[in-house]
Amino acid sequence: xxxxxxxxxxxxxxxxxxxxxxxxxxxxxxxxxxxxxxxxxxxxxxxxxxxxxxxxxxxxxxxxxxxxxxxxxxxxxxxxxxxxxxxxxxxxxxxxxxxxxxxxxxxxxxxxx
Numbered sequence: 646x647x648x649x650x651x652x653x654x655x656x657x658x659x660x661x662x663x664x665x666x667x668x669x670x671x672x673x674x675x676x677x678x679x680x681x682x683x684x685x686x687x688x689x690x691x692x693x694x695x696x697x698x699x700x701x702x703x704x705x706x707x708x709x710x711x712x713x714x715x716x717x718x719x720x721x722x723x724x725x726x727x728x729x730x731x732x733x734x735x736x737x738x739x740x741x742x743x744x745x746x747x748x749x750x751x752x753x754x755x756x757x758x
Contacts, residue, residue: 655704
């Protein structure tokens with residue numbers, strides 16, 4: 646008779662905006678997944694995000710690999726929301742001519758002293 650033991654457990658916390666964080670850290674699941682997809686090893690991910698521990702990194706990668714479709718859907722939703730927020734911000738505060746405006750502001754402040 647064999648006994649099955651499941652050892653891959655991950656705690657993901659969702660904030661009010663729907664962002665999933667690994668454990669009680671401020672490291673989004675997105676960050677771990679993107680780093681892993683770019684070829685980073687779990688140890689490299691840990692080095693980049695020291696608030697995680699190695700077991701959390703492995704658990705996040707395992708969760709991603711076991712639930713790839715669900716995680717990729719989540720990432721698409723996050724990318725769409727990011728695009729919406731960016732468009733709203735650019736509509737309110739146009740990035741066109743920002744350098745010129747900032748230089749003019751700097752000059753007016755330094756000339757005013």
